[in-house]
Amino acid sequence: xxxxxxxxxxxxxxxxxxxxxxxxxxxxxxxxxxxxxxxxxxxxxxxxxxxxxxxxxxxxxxxxxxxxxxxxxxxxxxxxxxxxxxxxxxxxxxxxxxxxxxxxxxxxxxxxxxxxxxxxxxxxxxxxxxxxxxxxxxxxxxxxxxxxxxxxxxxxxxxxxxxxxxxxxxxxxxxxxxxxxxxxxxxxxxxxxxxxxxxxxxxxxxxxxxxxxxxxxxxxx
Amino acid sequence: xxxxxxxxxxxxxxxxxxxxxxxxxxxxxxxxxxxxxxxxxxxxxxxxxxxxxxxxxxxxxxxxxxxxxxxxxxxxxxxxxxxxxxxxxxxxxxxxxxxxxxxxxxxxxxxxxxxxxxxxxxxxxxxxxxxxxxxxxxxxxxxxxxxxxxxxxxxxxxxxxxxxxxxxxxxxxxxxxxxxxxxxxxxxxxxxxxxxxxxxxxxxxxxxxxxxxxxxxxxxxxxxxxxxxxxxxxxxxxxxxxxxxxxxxxxxxxxxxxxxxxxxxxxxxxxxxxxxxxxxxxxxxxxxxxx
Ligand code: SF4
Numbered sequence: 001x002x003x004x005x006x007x008x009x010x011x012x013x014x015x016x017x018x019x020x021x022x023x024x025x026x027x028x029x030x031x032x033x034x035x036x037x038x039x040x041x042x043x044x045x046x047x048x049x050x051x052x053x054x055x056x057x058x059x060x061x062x063x064x065x066x067x068x069x070x071x072x073x074x075x076x077x078x079x080x081x082x083x084x085x086x087x088x089x090x091x092x093x094x095x096x097x098x099x100x101x102x103x104x105x106x107x108x109x110x111x112x113x114x115x116x117x118x119x120x121x122x123x124x125x126x127x128x129x130x131x132x133x134x135x136x137x138x139x140x141x142x143x144x145x146x147x148x149x150x151x152x153x154x155x156x157x158x159x160x161x162x163x164x165x166x167x168x169x170x171x172x173x174x175x176x177x178x179x180x181x182x183x184x185x186x187x188x189x190x191x192x193x194x195x196x197x198x199x200x201x202x203x204x205x206x207x208x209x210x211x212x213x214x215x216x217x218x219x220x221x
Numbered sequence: 222x223x224x225x226x227x228x229x230x231x232x233x234x235x236x237x238x239x240x241x242x243x244x245x246x247x248x249x250x251x252x253x254x255x256x257x258x259x260x261x262x263x264x265x266x267x268x269x270x271x272x273x274x275x276x277x278x279x280x281x282x283x284x285x286x287x288x289x290x291x292x293x294x295x296x297x298x299x300x301x302x303x304x305x306x307x308x309x310x311x312x313x314x315x316x317x318x319x320x321x322x323x324x325x326x327x328x329x330x331x332x333x334x335x336x337x338x339x340x341x342x343x344x345x346x347x348x349x350x351x352x353x354x355x356x357x358x359x360x361x362x363x364x365x366x367x368x369x370x371x372x373x374x375x376x377x378x379x380x381x382x383x384x385x386x387x388x389x390x391x392x393x394x395x396x397x398x399x400x401x402x403x404x405x406x407x408x409x410x411x412x413x414x415x416x417x418x419x420x421x422x423x424x425x426x427x428x429x430x431x432x433x434x435x436x437x438x439x440x441x442x443x444x445x446x447x448x449x450x451x452x453x454x455x456x457x458x459x460x461x462x463x464x465x466x467x468x469x470x471x472x473x474x475x476x477x478x479x480x481x482x483x484x485x486x487x488x489x490x491x492x493x494x495x496x497x498x499x500x501x502x503x504x505x506x507x508x509x510x511x512x
Contacts, residue, residue: 001223003249004263006335006371006380006397007343007364010270013325014284014436016337017383051434051490054286054507056328071270076328124381125336 009126011070017102018048018055021122023075025104026064028130028142029118032214035110037065037087043094046101048122058091061104070126099131133187138178140189145196146216149188152209153179161188164204170194185211224248224373226469227414234410241400241410242362245369264361264368267332271344272351274324274331275317284326286507288437293320310349311452318345318448322441335371335380335393338436341444342394343367346402346451355405366404367397370417377469378476382429383488385479391447392424392475398451399458408459418464418471420454425471426478428486430493433504439494 011020030037042061044052052058056076063078066085074081082089096103100121109115119132130140133148140146151157158177165172171193179186196215205213224230224245233244249260283290296319299305300312307315321341325331331340347360371380371393379385380393399416408416424447432438464471485492494500504510 001372001375001380002253003245003365003368003372004267006375007264007267007368008332008334010267010330010332011337012330013328013337013340016333019328020333020337047434050508050510054284054433054435054437056285059328071330073330124383126333 005125009070011126012060012073012075015055016126017122017124018051018057019060019075020070020126021102021124021128022048022057022060022104023064023068023070023072024126024128024142025106025120025122026061027067027069028064028120028128028216029106029108029116030065030067031216032118032133032148033108033110033114033116034214035112035114036067036085037108038111039088039109040065040090041107042089042091043096043105044091045094045096045099045103045105048102048104049093061106062087062089065106065108100129103131136178136180136185136187138187138189139176140191140216142216144173145192145194147188147190147192147196147201147204148214148216149190149204150211150213151186151188152211153183153186154209157186157209158188160207161190161204164200164207165190165192165196168197168200170196170200223252223376224369225376227370227373227417228467228469230369230373231410231414240362241369241404241413242365245365245372248369261361264364265357268347268357268360268364270330270332271321272348274329275320275344275348277329278320278324282327284323284435284437285328286433286435286437286503288432288435288503288507289323289326289441291323292441293317293323311449313349313352314345314448314452315445317348318342318444319441321345322444326435326437326441334367334397335375336382336390338382338440339390339394339444339447341441342391342447342451343398343401345444345448346398350405359405363401363404366413367401370397370400370413373469374421374472374475377472379479381488382431385476386482386486387427387429387443388421388424388475389479390429391443392421392427394444395424395447395450395454396420398448399454402451402455403458406455406459408455412458414468415463416454416458418466418468419457419462420450421468421471421475422464422466423450423454425475428482428493429488430486430495431488431490432495432500433507434488434490434495435507438500438503
């Protein structure tokens with residue numbers, strides 16, 4: 001473990017899993033939507049639902065959706081900031097089958113009506129995992145540079161993406177493919193060793209059959 | 222490079238003729254492909270955040286549950302009255318430990334060390350020492366010592382209450398802090414390692430039993446326990462007292478105890494003080510549910 005995970009993170013309390021991790025889930029959803037959400041429906045499962053109030057989990061998720069980081073002193077007042085930003089927030093509980101105890105299901109939409117639904121969990125020490133995007137099972141943590149690509153499920157898509165990365169000498173550490181049914185939209189999660197320049201992301205986006213590309217860069221030092 | 226044992230660090234120090242903190246700093250530079258300067262800057266930011274958290278303490282702020290908030294202030298008044306049993310320095314340490322734990326529960330900004338629940342232990346000794354003139358350079362070096370100790374414990378065992386009980390959280394914080402203290406007091410690498418062994422041994426078996434699952438009761442006061450264990454373990458090591466069981470083996474023993482610990486004692490809030498008559502009543506009141 002990195003020494004700054006031992007002395008650190010610098011975070012707003014009280015809990016790395018229920019507060020800092022929740023902020024990161026919110027940030028991740030915002031990054032995946034790639035916009036300021038206009039509406040956010042949040043469902044809390046398990047321990048998030050049970051002890052979320054006392055841990056500020058709801059405030060933390062909203063703070064993340066607003067783009068705040070885990071050390072942002074405004075987290076306790078995130079509801080007020082949401083109002084100011086014109087973000088409507090609804091929070092409820094839900095029992096999600098087979099989910100990690102610290103799970104949130106978040107449905108957001110932006111001002112253009114673009115919608116997104118993400119299920120993610122906080123696995124301890126402020127680390128998170130995205131479990132589902134729009135109902136599709138995925139698996140990514142955002143700890144390394146990650147490309148999340150939604151594409152139509154047709155032959156050759158994977159090759160095009162890997163070729164584009166190879167052109168820029170970007171090494172793929174892990175690549176995962178997810179889809180519900182043959183022929184339906186699919187999700188590619190590509191974790192890389194190097195950061196990916198923005199023009200390359202745009203190039204991937206411009207290819208046929210690519211519906212949405214999200215890049216989760218590494219936290220800056 | 223992440224250190225796998227304290228012994229490995231000791232050997233590295235001997236071979237390179239360096240101090241414990243230097244080994245950890247060098248390790249960070251290599252592992253994260255960074256520079257000493259950038260690494261120290263990050264550590265200084267953590268120290269700054271500890272100081273400002275302590276300043277941010279306000280006894281009028283209570284946690285959302287209302288269970289904790291003004292104990293730091295009570296302790297300060299008692300310590301400053303001169304009636305404290307442990308004397309001035311320890312009184313200040315206890316005050317800082319409570320303050321930091323309460324800041325965490327009140328959603329203020331703290332530095333997890335190694336976790337948010339245990340965030341009070343390390344700063345509780347560093348802040349009073351800096352008030353007594355220990356230089357920032359030495360404080361940062363001590364933080365590297367603490368970080369290296371935590372890294373080894375995370376590598377061989379664990380540092381989260383949910384994984385290994387409170388011994389892994391407050392226990393690790395106590396061990397890290399003991400090492401930091403020994404460094405600041407001029408102790409040798411060998412003494413640092415012995416202080417770790419003694420602190421962990423004295424915290425072994427401690428369960429994680431937070432009332433209503435919140436990082437408040439018993440967590441805030443456990444930070445005091447961790448700090449006191451760190452002080453006594455550091456003093457024993459500085460006196461030349463050694464641990465009969467080597468530190469790395471103590472860490473492994475802590476892991477064994479954690480592995481065998483019942484899940485009710487690992488942050489699930491189903492055992493220990495969380496499961497007392499009052500603990501259950503508080504949970505019902507706070508969470509608004511009937512058990
Ligand atoms: S009781 Fe549990 S939650 Fe509280 S400080 Fe100890 S390990 Fe952390």
